[in-house]
Amino acid sequence: MEPYKKHESIAALMNRSNVDTDQIIPKQFLKKVERSGFGAHLFHDWRFNDDGSDNPEFELNKPTFKGAKILVVGDNFGCGSSREHAPWAIADYGFNTIISTSYADIFYNNCFKNGILPIKVSSQQLESLMAEINANEGVRFVVDLENQQVITPGGNGFTFDIDPFRKGNLLSGLDDIGLTLKHVDKISAYEERHKKAFPWLWAQ
Amino acid sequence: MNLTMYEKIWDSHLVVEAEGQAPLIYVDRHLMHEVTSPQAFEGLRMTNRKVRNPHSILATMDHCVPTKDRHLPIADPIARKQVEVMAENCKDNGLNLYDLKNPNNGVIHVVVPEHGFVHPGMVVVCGDSHTATHGAFGALAFGIGTSEVEHVMATQCLPQKKSKTMLVKINGTLPKFSTAKDIALAIIGKIGTAGGTGYVIEYAGEAIKDLTMEGRMTLCNMAIEAGARAGLIAPDEKTYAYLQGKEFAPQGAAWGQAMAYWQSLPSDEGAQFDAVVELAAADIAPQVSWGTSPEQVIGVNGVVPSPESFDNEGKRKACESALAYMGLTPNTKITDIPIDFVFIGSCTNGRIEDFRVAAEVAKGTKVAAGITAIAVPGSYQVKHQAEQEGLDKIFIEAGWQWRDPGCSMCLAMNGDELSKGQRCASTSNRNFEGRQGKGGRTHLVSPAMAAAAAAAGHFVDIRNFG
Ligand code: SF4
Numbered sequence: 001m002e003p004y005k006k007h008e009s010i011a012a013l014m015n016r017s018n019v020d021t022d023q024i025i026p027k028q029f030l031k032k033v034e035r036s037g038f039g040a041h042l043f044h045d046w047r048f049n050d051d052g053s054d055n056p057e058f059e060l061n062k063p064t065f066k067g068a069k070i071l072v073v074g075d076n077f078g079c080g081s082s083r084e085h086a087p088w089a090i091a092d093y094g095f096n097t098i099i100s101t102s103y104a105d106i107f108y109n110n111c112f113k114n115g116i117l118p119i120k121v122s123s124q125q126l127e128s129l130m131a132e133i134n135a136n137e138g139v140r141f142v143v144d145l146e147n148q149q150v151i152t153p154g155g156n157g158f159t160f161d162i163d164p165f166r167k168g169n170l171l172s173g174l175d176d177i178g179l180t181l182k183h184v185d186k187i188s189a190y191e192e193r194h195k196k197a198f199p200w201l202w203a204q
Numbered sequence: 205m206n207l208t209m210y211e212k213i214w215d216s217h218l219v220v221e222a223e224g225q226a227p228l229i230y231v232d233r234h235l236m237h238e239v240t241s242p243q244a245f246e247g248l249r250m251t252n253r254k255v256r257n258p259h260s261i262l263a264t265m266d267h268c269v270p271t272k273d274r275h276l277p278i279a280d281p282i283a284r285k286q287v288e289v290m291a292e293n294c295k296d297n298g299l300n301l302y303d304l305k306n307p308n309n310g311v312i313h314v315v316v317p318e319h320g321f322v323h324p325g326m327v328v329v330c331g332d333s334h335t336a337t338h339g340a341f342g343a344l345a346f347g348i349g350t351s352e353v354e355h356v357m358a359t360q361c362l363p364q365k366k367s368k369t370m371l372v373k374i375n376g377t378l379p380k381f382s383t384a385k386d387i388a389l390a391i392i393g394k395i396g397t398a399g400g401t402g403y404v405i406e407y408a409g410e411a412i413k414d415l416t417m418e419g420r421m422t423l424c425n426m427a428i429e430a431g432a433r434a435g436l437i438a439p440d441e442k443t444y445a446y447l448q449g450k451e452f453a454p455q456g457a458a459w460g461q462a463m464a465y466w467q468s469l470p471s472d473e474g475a476q477f478d479a480v481v482e483l484a485a486a487d488i489a490p491q492v493s494w495g496t497s498p499e500q501v502i503g504v505n506g507v508v509p510s511p512e513s514f515d516n517e518g519k520r521k522a523c524e525s526a527l528a529y530m531g532l533t534p535n536t537k538i539t540d541i542p543i544d545f546v547f548i549g550s551c552t553n554g555r556i557e558d559f560r561v562a563a564e565v566a567k568g569t570k571v572a573a574g575i576t577a578i579a580v581p582g583s584y585q586v587k588h589q590a591e592q593e594g595l596d597k598i599f600i601e602a603g604w605q606w607r608d609p610g611c612s613m614c615l616a617m618n619g620d621e622l623s624k625g626q627r628c629a630s631t632s633n634r635n636f637e638g639r640q641g642k643g644g645r646t647h648l649v650s651p652a653m654a655a656a657a658a659a660a661g662h663f664v665d666i667r668n669f670g
Contacts, residue, residue, distance in 0.1 A: 001251075031282045033242035033243070033246075033285055033286055033289045034242070034243065034246055035242075035243035035246040035247055035250070036246065036250065084349065084350060084351055113351060165224035165225075175251075176351070176355060176363070177251070177253065177354065177355050177358045177359060179225065180228060180355065180358075180359040180361055180363065181358070181359060183219065183220045183222065183228060183361075184359075186219055186220045186228075187219055187220075187228075187230075187359060187360060187361055190219045190230055191230075191360070194230070194232075197465070198232075198462070198465075199458065200454040200455070200458040200461075200462065201232065202259070
């Protein structure tokens with residue numbers, strides 16, 4: 001996983017609430033055997049017309065939002081089925097930050113496993129951020145995880161809360177596996193004991 | 205201290221408990237199939253990580269494989285790709301794979317015990333919820349997600365939360381014609397599909413002791429439908445006899461060493477469980493599910509319940525929608541429900557014993573007019589054993605189809621499926637809407653009940669059959 005760095009980026013706005021994981025990545029894409037490449041199908045049913053062309057009405061298709069790393073969305077983002085493909089698709093599309101008032105539990109946890117920072121804000125904060133983007137599409141926000149701060153040119157900046165353990169993992173780019181591998185000495189020591197106790201399990 | 209079997213296994217597999225992290229548990233065995241593993245392998249490649257202990261893994265192809273015309277290429281391109289990718293991944297990482305042509309091929313939870321790959325006291329995982337099956341051997345076995353599959357491959361460990369423990373005791377002896385499947389369904393009927401949430405269930409009592417290893421696998425298999433993380437049964441003489449001589453079982457001097465460990469595993473006298481549920485075996489009649497959740501189940505001599513018969517609003521609503529989906533009216537006698545399809549197979553009831561019982565019932569009968577009945581062995585070993593005993597002929601003469609092994613109609617991913625509105629007597633484990641095909645209606649039963657229904661064209665009380 002890439003370490004999460006302080007960055008300035010376009011903030012894309014999707015003023016929709018209760019966006020569920022089936023909308024994030026519709027189920028017809030779950031049969032793939034790959035893990036990468038889901039970004040091409042992110043929000044598929046909204047993003048594309050039936051003939052496969054881009055739907056110009058869809059927010060993220062606006063040229064002003066191209067290249068955005070920050071996604072500002074309505075309440076309860078990521079509800080519905082627990083599919084891990086949702087954060088895979090979001091990260092693969094290029095987002096590394098989401099700003100909303102609330103997230104579904106499993107989705108929220110899955111974000112951290114995929115290098116995505118989900119920031120929680122109050123309803124008023126969200127409204128003012130949305131207003132700022134609406135007034136100036138393509139506006140760039142600065143996200144500074146180290147100092148738990150978002151800075152906007154319109155002065156709607158704020159500080160946010162985050163679990164210190166998770167923050168550390170994002171900053172260092174440690175995924176769950178990396179975290180476990182920090183204890184690799186203990187795992188190896190366990191295996192040495194295991195080999196003595198159950199030698200037949202180690203016969204190849 | 206007096207410990208439960210779960211606590212003993214947990215304690216002996218605890219690798220580290222670090223601040224801010226869930227405890228890390230060591231994994232002895234990792235089982236794999238083609239559907240939930242490909243992204244895990246890709247994840248390893250993306251991060252340049254390796255499989256830590258290839259010998260801890262046993263893989264098969266079962267979920268999307270055809271159960272007939274195996275010599276032809278797989279028609280469904282997605283299934284074909286999954287099978288190809290599985291073969292490549294196993295080859296690249298040096299893993300033991302029972303591919304489609306391998307005589308050991310079959311459903312993962314059927315083939316693993318056949319080779320003695322899981323032993324008492326192990327921690328066993330698989331990207332599949334019915335991993336609970338292996339609890340029959342006194343192993344802590346549970347299903348995991350794809351990112352966890354990757355985690356276990358890379359680290360041989362898994363961050364886990366400790367579960368609560370539930371003792372489910374089945375007292376007395378089971379009546380004739382009632383089976384492990386009926387125990388499993390009766391328990392779920394009693395505690396509900398959320399009854400075991402947060403728990404690991406240990407099954408005990410005389411009726412459990414009496415079960416064969418196959419029966420114990422059937423029972424533990426459905427611990428997951430009771431909401432539990434896993435099911436466990438204390439190892440005993442039957443367990444040891446089953447394992448002895450199998451390919452991956454300890455041999456020679458190691459056998460004695462292993463036995464000493466295994467015998468230390470059963471829960472101590474006086475060990476405390478967080479919950480205890482007791483059932484009298486004598487009360488367990490052959491079960492038939494009538495709804496779209498495994499808890500919507502009743503004895504074969506019962507009637508389809510009415511929504512009003514439930515005392516809580518949620519269950520009333522669930523009953524209403526289940527009846528609408530299932531096309532059933534309240535108070536219909538279960539034995540008056542006609543069927544269109546019969547499926548015997550799956551990791552719940554696809555073992556040799558299941559086909560023996562079903563064949564005994566099917567012998568000399570004919571599948572009723574208009575009904576399709578398929579028998580899908582859980583593995584090639586089961587298939588060959590059954591053929592040696594002449595069971596295939598009994599089924600074929602009775603008008604059944606005798607197939608190659610696979611998950612088949614348990615989840616209808618391989619093309620074997622119900623059409624809309626068709627009603628199936630099935631020995632599998634889930635009766636969710638659409639599980640056996642869009643609009644298909646599933647009734648969960650034991651193999652004997654399924655075979656009797658095939659001959660009669662409707663459910664019959666096996667106790668009065670023939
Ligand atoms: S037989 Fe059914 S429950 Fe068992 S592994 Fe296959 S799909 Fe899953």
